[in-house]
Every structure is written in structure tokens, then in C-alpha cells.
Amino acid sequence: MGVIWALTPYLLAAASLPPARGAIVVAYESGVDAYAEALEGIGATLGSSTLRLVDLNAAGADLTRALGAPGVQLVIAVGSRALAEVQSRKAAVPTIATMMLHLAEGEGGGHVELDIPLSAQLQAMRWLWPNRFRAGIIRNPGRSRYSAEALESRARKEGYTVLVIDCDGPARLLKTVAAMKGKVDFLLCFPDPDLYNPVTVKPLVMASLEGRLPIVGFSPAFVRAGAAAGIYPDYRETGRQTGEMAQRLLRGEDRGADEGPRKIRVAVNQRVARLLGVEFKSGTLPVEVFR
Amino acid sequence: MANFRTIFTALVCAWSVFAGSPDDGTKKAGDERVLFGDLPAVEAAALHAQTLAEAPANVSVITAADIRRYGYRTLAEALGSVRGFYATYDHMYHYVGVRGVSLPGDFNTRFLVMLNGHPLTDNIYDSNGFFGQDFGLDLDLVERIEIIRGPTSALYGSNGMLANINVVTRSPVDGERLRVAAETASFGERKLSVSMSRYLGGGANLMLSASVFNNAGMSFPADGLAVPAGVRGSFSNADGERGYHTFANLIWHDWSFTAYFNARQKQPPIGLGTSLSGDPSQHVMDSRSLVAATYKRQAGPGEVRWQLSYDQYRYHDRFNYPIGDDLAAVHDQNRGDWVNSQLTYELPVAGVGPLTVGLRGSWELRSEQYNLIDGEVQNYTARPDRSVAVFAQQQWDLSSRWKLYGGVRLDDTKNYHRFVSPRVAAVFQPSPRTVYKLVYGRPFRNPSAFEQFYNDGGLSYAAAPPLSPEVANTFEASMERQLTRNTTLIVNGFHYRIGQVIEAVMLDGGVQQYRNDARLRSTGLELELSGKAGGGIEVSGSVAVQDAAGGSPMTRLANSPRYLPKMRLGVPLFRDRLFVSGALQQFSARATGSGDLLGGSVLADLTATVRLHRRFDLQCGLRNALDRRYEDPIFLTVDRLRGDGRSVFLKLIWRVWE
Numbered sequence: 001m002g003v004i005w006a007l008t009p010y011l012l013a014a015a016s017l018p019p020a021r022g023a024i025v026v027a028y029e030s031g032v033d034a035y036a037e038a039l040e041g042i043g044a045t046l047g048s049s050t051l052r053l054v055d056l057n058a059a060g061a062d063l064t065r066a067l068g069a070p071g072v073q074l075v076i077a078v079g080s081r082a083l084a085e086v087q088s089r090k091a092a093v094p095t096i097a098t099m100m101l102h103l104a105e106g107e108g109g110g111h112v113e114l115d116i117p118l119s120a121q122l123q124a125m126r127w128l129w130p131n132r133f134r135a136g137i138i139r140n141p142g143r144s145r146y147s148a149e150a151l152e153s154r155a156r157k158e159g160y161t162v163l164v165i166d167c168d169g170p171a172r173l174l175k176t177v178a179a180m181k182g183k184v185d186f187l188l189c190f191p192d193p194d195l196y197n198p199v200t201v202k203p204l205v206m207a208s209l210e211g212r213l214p215i216v217g218f219s220p221a222f223v224r225a226g227a228a229a230g231i232y233p234d235y236r237e238t239g240r241q242t243g244e245m246a247q248r249l250l251r252g253e254d255r256g257a258d259e260g261p262r263k264i265r266v267a268v269n270q271r272v273a274r275l276l277g278v279e280f281k282s283g284t285l286p287v288e289v290f291r
Numbered sequence: 292m293a294n295f296r297t298i299f300t301a302l303v304c305a306w307s308v309f310a311g312s313p314d315d316g317t318k319k320a321g322d323e324r325v326l327f328g329d330l331p332a333v334e335a336a337a338l339h340a341q342t343l344a345e346a347p348a349n350v351s352v353i354t355a356a357d358i359r360r361y362g363y364r365t366l367a368e369a370l371g372s373v374r375g376f377y378a379t380y381d382h383m384y385h386y387v388g389v390r391g392v393s394l395p396g397d398f399n400t401r402f403l404v405m406l407n408g409h410p411l412t413d414n415i416y417d418s419n420g421f422f423g424q425d426f427g428l429d430l431d432l433v434e435r436i437e438i439i440r441g442p443t444s445a446l447y448g449s450n451g452m453l454a455n456i457n458v459v460t461r462s463p464v465d466g467e468r469l470r471v472a473a474e475t476a477s478f479g480e481r482k483l484s485v486s487m488s489r490y491l492g493g494g495a496n497l498m499l500s501a502s503v504f505n506n507a508g509m510s511f512p513a514d515g516l517a518v519p520a521g522v523r524g525s526f527s528n529a530d531g532e533r534g535y536h537t538f539a540n541l542i543w544h545d546w547s548f549t550a551y552f553n554a555r556q557k558q559p560p561i562g563l564g565t566s567l568s569g570d571p572s573q574h575v576m577d578s579r580s581l582v583a584a585t586y587k588r589q590a591g592p593g594e595v596r597w598q599l600s601y602d603q604y605r606y607h608d609r610f611n612y613p614i615g616d617d618l619a620a621v622h623d624q625n626r627g628d629w630v631n632s633q634l635t636y637e638l639p640v641a642g643v644g645p646l647t648v649g650l651r652g653s654w655e656l657r658s659e660q661y662n663l664i665d666g667e668v669q670n671y672t673a674r675p676d677r678s679v680a681v682f683a684q685q686q687w688d689l690s691s692r693w694k695l696y697g698g699v700r701l702d703d704t705k706n707y708h709r710f711v712s713p714r715v716a717a718v719f720q721p722s723p724r725t726v727y728k729l730v731y732g733r734p735f736r737n738p739s740a741f742e743q744f745y746n747d748g749g750l751s752y753a754a755a756p757p758l759s760p761e762v763a764n765t766f767e768a769s770m771e772r773q774l775t776r777n778t779t780l781i782v783n784g785f786h787y788r789i790g791q792v793i794e795a796v797m798l799d800g801g802v803q804q805y806r807n808d809a810r811l812r813s814t815g816l817e818l819e820l821s822g823k824a825g826g827g828i829e830v831s832g833s834v835a836v837q838d839a840a841g842g843s844p845m846t847r848l849a850n851s852p853r854y855l856p857k858m859r860l861g862v863p864l865f866r867d868r869l870f871v872s873g874a875l876q877q878f879s880a881r882a883t884g885s886g887d888l889l890g891g892s893v894l895a896d897l898t899a900t901v902r903l904h905r906r907f908d909l910q911c912g913l914r915n916a917l918d919r920r921y922e923d924p925i926f927l928t929v930d931r932l933r934g935d936g937r938s939v940f941l942k943l944i945w946r947v948w949e
Binding site: 032033034035079080099100101102114178191192193196197207210211212218219221232233270271274275276277279 | 322462464465490495589
């Protein structure tokens with residue numbers, strides 16, 4: 001919330017300005033801290049005077065009018081709802097989609113996704129918990145873009161062995177975790193609302209504790225909920241990355257690309273680590289510690 | 292019966308008002324929301340937290356934050372804030388009433404108090420009379436207090452009639468590395484406590500805590516009391532209290548080890564039986580200790596839990612009885628030692644729901660009661676009991692909205708009869724915001740060794756005839772409804788019938804005897820509205836309306852207020868650096884054991900907690916801030932005692948090493 005308050009003057013100023021030459025429309029939803037952080041990064045890179053912010057949750061928000069205003073050269077859609085709203089209006093200018101998972105190929109724009117590559121996650125784990133090279137991965141066949149073989153291959157390149165078990169729904173989740181017990185050192189969880197949600201997280205964490213199997217989650221909330229560690233994007237940096245992509249696109253240096261997050265954050269749940277007897281390394285990289 | 296019909300009608304009306312109103316749907320969010328959304332923190336992640344099984348009952352929870360913000364320093368204070376509960380104090384023990392039942396002369400025997408799921412009932416009095424400093428755990432160590440209303444004998448056996456109070460301690464992984472607290476209060480109260488937690492490596496976490504206290508006590512008027520020669524007007528130095536608490540918890544992988552040792556010595560200002568009052572040489576000493584190990588792990592499709600404990604209870608007192616022209620110092624000594632073991636297995640039954648089965652055994656190594664008069668042992672009684680129990684509880688998930696619970700427990704003891712206690716409950720949840728519960732139970736209470744076997748030759752207690760277990764039939768209906776995001780309404784109706792009530796009756800000459808011939812019933816309705824306003828302001832209000840009667844013909848129960856309204860308000864200020872809270876509690880008139888009505892009163896408490904520094908908190912509070920005069924019904928040499936007037940306390944907390 002603090003970020004939103006800090007941004008309020010920028011937002012008000014930007015919203016009240018007429019679209020200048022080279023204006024960029026940013027569609028987003030208020031009320032999500034991660035989006036606010038990304039907006040802060042976008043604003044820091046592009047400057048607030050060029051941005052035309054449209055809060056889709058605000059009364060009277062008129063995205064159609066904003067997209068049709070003269071001088072608009074680019075649209076940034078923050079989040080999947082914003083992208084859907086922009087696409088439904090068939091904007092005549094390129095669109096950059098950011099702060100989303102699993103983006104399909106777009107047209108005339110770029111993507112900044114939130115999927116952290118497996119290699120980056122394993123590199124973080126090597127730093128955080130050295131000498132533990134057996135990773136478990138639960139793959140949802142209905143969502144995963146990678147085959148089990150592809151995941152194993154990528155892990156091998158990082159010096160890890162992975163055990164990939166398919167799980168097509170929450171009903172099989174605990175059995176899948178139980179099947180990994182003793183065979184892996186930690187369990188990597190990829191963002192998947194079907195498998196990991198407020199209903200499933202409690203039994204999952206309990207199974208992790210009872211099976212002495214540390215979970216590596218994908219969000220701060222997951223770490224607070226009981227994952228031993230978490231690896232997730234730096235949303236402010238994702239915003240900067242989006243802003244830089246917009247600058248390149250406006251300068252005609254590229255026609256848009258698909259990028260993953262270039263900066264990640266690592267967190268540990270000290271309480272759970274102590275329960276599991278896991279000694280995470282405190283080294284040079286910054287780690288958020290949740291007690 | 293008319294009252295029960297009224298309550299039932301009110302519940303049906305409440306049901307019809309709320310059952311029909313639709314709940315908000317939820318918006319479908321994009322996949323990335325899984326990264327941003329909140330997930331519920333799993334409290335049981337502490338692993339050692341031996342919480343009660345998911346209870347099909349109306350539950351209240353006092354959290355660690357409540358304890359800190361509202362300045363609860365004893366279990367009696369904390370429970371006194373809960374809907375339908377009330378506490379009385381005879382300056383020897385605190386007595387807690389619920390459902391309008393707290394008979395003078397009882398030893399808090401109709402509910403269970405547990406420490407991390409381990410019953411604290413002693414084996415002499417079957418008492419849970421530990422609510423003041425005689426409760427051997429400092430409330431700073433409490434993570435939460437779960438209060439489960441209604442019968443729990445189907446899971447926990449004897450004494451689980453009216454409610455179950457489970458005190459869950461903080462996990463060693465959550466505690467500060469070193470914490471010191473010092474406390475002082477009116478009536479010469481002083482207390483110092485130290486706690487520490489350490490990670491020992493390899494998944495082992497240890498918490499240690501110790502405290503000492505020494506209270507001078509207040510002065511009492513000598514009016515109407517038999518006091519030692521020379522005492523006139525009032526007496527002081529006869530209400531002191533001192534003692535210590537220690538607690539240790541080690542958790543390591545699937546194991547949790549607990550040690551709980553404590554003792555308290557209290558000077559009772561009011562005499563017992565025919566003894567004198569205001570005699571500073573009189574005292575009672577209680578010690579309730581235990582060491583326990585718990586092992587829990589997945590086994591096959593379910594979870595197995597095994598508990599083994601050694602429990603100890605010590606009590607001795609000294610009261611001076613006038614015999615002829617002389618005073619005889621009588622020391623009452625009680626010693627209990629026993630071993631418990633319990634094995635439970637909880638497994639999911641495909642297509643039905645979770646099933647819990649368990650086996651419990653208890654072996655008393657010692658159960659001694661005797662008197663020492665002039666160094667000579669008299670009235671020695673030792674009747675150690677042994678008991679075994681089997682129990683099972685099945686949950687049937689009939690649909691996404693309906694759940695049915697059925698449980699039964701068979702208890703068999705050497706000293707008493709077998710008893711079968713069933714409980715059935717239906718839970719209907721038409722929406723995530725609303726839940727209705729109906730519970731029927733048949734809980735019981737065996738006579739305690741004290742009630743059955745103790746007598747001191749007629750000084751204060753006469754020998755009891757053979758006693759049978761108390762048996763109750765209980766009916767509960769409740770509705771819990773989340774009115775808005777931050778507002779919750781609870782409506783709870785109950786009807787209890789307890790037969791073969793074991794009750795102390797006063798014989799000629801002020802001597803008590805336990806008998807089995809009473810019966811009682813209690814019918815009531817409770818409402819509670821709680822919520823949070825902007826800025827973190829907490830507001831709650833509740834009222835309990837209850838009609839409890841007993842005897843033949845039925846007359847109003849002693850120490851049973853008909854109305855118990857309560858209010859609580861908490862306001863955080865200066866970005867939570869200061870928390871100011873207030874509580875109002877009213878109780879209507881209560882009868883004494885002799886049938887006299889004592890007027891009701893309103894008690895107001897104020898507490899302020901300020902964070903002076905990152906490592907220092909200062910807390911101060913006023914109790915009975917309006918200095919209202921009232922009397923509690925008691926069962927000593929007199930049947931009423933003036934309640935405490937206005938008092939103030941001050942507490943400094945230093946987190947030396949976080």
C-alpha cells in the first residue's frame with residue numbers, strides 16, 4: 001500500500017495530462033501491490049509525463065478512449081486482465097504485455113513474463129543450499145509448457161538430478177509429494193493456481209513438514225504460508241525491464257521480444273527451516289528472511 | 292422448557308434471516324495472481340502444536356495478540372473475557388463458570404483444561420482449578436487458547452461436560468531468543484519472568500521459561516468471621532501468594548517433549564470448614580507438574596500420534612481448627628502420581644471422511660490423601676485408579692454443504708463404572724460465510740477421589756456415600772455468520788440436563804459432605820457480534836442469557852448470573868506503537884449457597900500497551916476501574932466474599948535478544 005501512496009502524485013499527474021506526443025497507455029488494475037511495484041519501475045524508466053495510466057478498477061475508466069487518443073504509440077498491459085481488455089479493443093498500436101505467466105505468442109509487441117527459468121531457480125538453490133543436488137518437480141501436464149524430459153535435461157546442465165512427477169489436479173497433490181519423500185532434497189513448485197491455492201497449501205505444507213521435504217515456493221505469500229524458501233521475480237525490476245523494452249520498441253530497435261524476469265528475489269522461512277533442520281547459506285546475495 | 296422453546300424459535304428466526312441471503316461470488320483472476328495472492332499461514336506448521344481435533348462445536352479463540360493487547364495476566368482474566376464465561380475468586384482459587392454452572396464448593400470439575408492437548412485434570416480432586424497464578428504457565432508463552440463449548444467426553448472422557456479449554460503454547464521456533472518481563476501491581480504483586488528459545492541444530496528447537504512471583508495480598512474486614520484472638524476490625528498479611536513456574540519444550544523432527552513444573556503457596560484469608568479466618572499461619576500449596584513426549588507421523592494413509600506422560604500433583608495445606616479452647620493445626624496432604632499413554636490414528640476413509648480411533652490408558656501410581664495432626668498421620672486414604680478407554684470419531688462428508696460427525700468413547704475404570712459417552716453433530720455450511728451446527732452429547736464425570744474417599748473425621752468433610760458418575764444430556768445449536776468482510780455474528784443456544792450431580796452439601800456444624808442426589812438443568816442463548824473497523828479498531832460485544840436451576844424442586848442455581856453482557860474495544864494508535872483497550876463486563880444477581888441474592892455489577896478494565904523501543908514494551912492497566920463493590924458467592928466458612936476493588940498493574944517487557 002505504501003507504494004501506491006508514493007505513486008499517487010505520479011498517477012494523478014499522469015492521469016490528468018493529455019496524451020503527449022509519443023504517449024504510452026498503461027492499463028493496469030489497482031489494489032495489487034505487485035502491479036504497483038511494476039508501475040513504479042515503468043514510471044522510473046519512461047518518466048511519468050509520457051504515461052497515460054488507466055486503472056481498470058476505477059469508476060469511469062475509459063480504456064477505449066485512452067487507446068483512441070491522438071499520439072498514442074504504445075500500450076503496456078499490466079496483468080492478464082489488462083491484456084484481455086486491450087486485445088478486446090483491437091488497439092492499433094503495438095502492445096507490450098507484462099506481469100503475466102505463460103504468454104502465448106503476440107503480435108506487434110513484446111512480452112515480459114514472470115516465469116523464472118528452471119536454470120535460474122536451480123542456480124539460486126545452489127547458492128542458497130549448496131551440495132543438495134536432488135530436486136523434485138511436480139508437473140501439471142495440463143499447464144506445463146515443458147516435457148519431463150526437457151526439465152530433466154535443463155536440470156542436468158546445472159548439475160542437478162530431478163525427479164519429475166506428473167500431477168493433474170489437487171486430488172493427487174499429496175500423493176505426489178509423498179512419492180518424492182526420501183528421493184529428493186527439495187521440492188520446486190512452479191506457479192499453478194490449480195495445484196497451489198489457499199485450499200491446498202495447508203495440507204501441502206503439513207505434508208512437507210511431516211515428510212521432511214522442504215518446499216521452494218514461488219511467492220512471498222507461499223514462504224509465509226510455510227514453504228522453506230521462495231524464488232520469485234522482482235516486480236519493480238520487471239517494470240523497469242518493461243519500460244526499457246518500450247523504449248527500444250519506440251526507437252525501432254526491436255519489434256518486441258519475449259523476456260523472462262532478469263532479476264529474482266530469494267526468501268527463506270526461518271521458522272520452517274529450523275523445524276526441518278535445513279541450514280540455508282547466508283552469503284553475498286540478499287535474502288529476505290521471514291520469521 | 293418454555294425457555295428452550297423461546298431459544299429454539301430465536302435460532303430458527305436467525306436461520307431464516309441469514310440462510311436466504313446470497314453470498315458474494317469470487318472473481319476469476321488471471322493465472323499470475325497465484326504469485327501475488329495471499330495464502331493462509333499454517334499455524335500447525337509448528338508441528339508440536341497439539342491442537343484439538345477439528346471440533347464440531349462452537350469455538351472461541353483467544354490469540355497471543357489478544358493476551359498482549361488486552362493485558363490478560365491469568366487464565367481467569369482471559370476466560371472472563373469470553374462470551375458466556377465468568378470467574379469467581381475466593382482468594383484461594385479462581386472458579387470459572389460457563390452455561391450458568393459454577394457451583395460453590397465445586398473444584399472446576401465439569402470442563403477440561405488442556406496444555407497442548409494434554410489434560411491438566413489432577414487425580415485427587417479431578418480439578419481444573421488452575422486459573423490464577425496456580426496455573427503454571429505464564430500467559431506470555433501462550434500462542435492461543437481454544438475454547439470449545441459443549442460436550443467432549445466422546446473424545447476426552449470424564450469431565451468434558453460443559454467446555455474444553457486447550458492452551459496452546461508458542462512454538463520454540465517462534466519465541467524470542469531471550470526475553471525478560473517484570474511486573475508489579477496493587478496488593479503487593481511482583482513477578483519476574485525469563486524465557487529463551489534456541490535452535491540447537493539438526494531440526495531441534497528448545498524453549499525454556501521460568502518465573503517467580505510474590506504477592507503480599509490485600510487486607511480484609513473481620514466482620515462476621517471467626518478470627519484469631521487479638522484480631523479486630525480488619526486483618527492483613529493473610530492473603531499472600533508466592534511460587535514459581537517453569538516450562539520447557541523441545542521439538543525435534545516428529546517428536547515434542549514438554550516439561551512443566553510449578554508450585555504455588557497461598558495464604559487463604561478465609562478459613563475452610565470450621566477453621567479460623569485471617570490467620571497468617573494458614574496456607575495451601577499446589578503443584579501440578581508433568582513431563583510428556585509426543586510422537587506424530589504419517590503412517591500409511593493416515594497419521595499416527597502417540598503420547599506418553601508422567602503427571603504429578605501435590606497439595607498440602609494447614610488450617611487451624613478450634614477444638615475446645617485449643618487450636619489444632621491440621622495439615623491436609625494429597626499426593627498423586629500417574630502415567631498416561633494415548634495412541635490415536637486418523638485416516639481418511641474413501642468416500643466418507645476422516646476417521647479417528649484411539650486407545651488411552653491411565654495408571655495411577657499414587658493417590659494419597661491424609662491429614663497430619665501433631666505429626667501423626669490420620670484418615671489415610673490411598674485408592675489409586677486405573678483406567679482404559681477406547682474411542683472413535685467418524686466424519687461423514689455428506690455433501691459439500693453437509694457434514695455429520697459421530698463419536699463414541701468407552702471408559703472403564705477400576706474404582707468406578709464403565710461409561711459410554713456418545714456425541715453426534717451435524718454441520719451445515721450453505722456458503723463460505725455461514726455455518727450452522729447442531730450437537731447432541733452425553734458426557735459424564737466420575738466422582739473424584741476427594742469427593743468419594745476423603746474425610747477428615749468431621750472437621751470439614753464427612754465421608755461420602757458411594758457415588759455414581761454425573762451424566763448429562765446436552766443439546767447445542769449455533770449459527771456463525773460473517774456479515775461483512777470484518778464482522779461476524781454468532782448465535783448459540785443450549786440446553787443441558789445433568790443428573791446425579793455430585794454436590795457438596797453443608798451438614799450441621801459447617802461440615803461438608805458430597806452427595807449424588809441433585810440434578811440440574813441449564814438453558815440459554817448467547818449472541819456475539821465482533822468486527823474490525825477502519826484503522827485496525829477491534830470491537831466486540833456479547834450477551835449470554837441463561838437459566839440454570841437445580842435441586843428438587845428446581846430452584847435457581849447458586850453462582851449463576853442470568854445475564855452476562857460483555858463489550859470489548861481495542862484501538863491501535865501511532866502506527867501500532869500504542870494499543871489502548873477497554874472491556875466492560877456485567878453480571879446480574881447471583882445466589883449464594885444459602886439462597887441469598889447478591890447484587891450484580893459492572894466491571895470495567897482498561898489497558899494500554901506502548902512500544903517504547905524496538906526491544907521494550909510497557910504495559911499498564913486498571914482492573915475494576917470504576918471501583919464497583921460486589922460480592923462473589925463462595926463456599927468457605929462464609930458464603931460470600933467481597934470482590935477485589937480497583938487495582939493497577941505495570942509490566943515491562945524487554946526483548947533482550949530477538
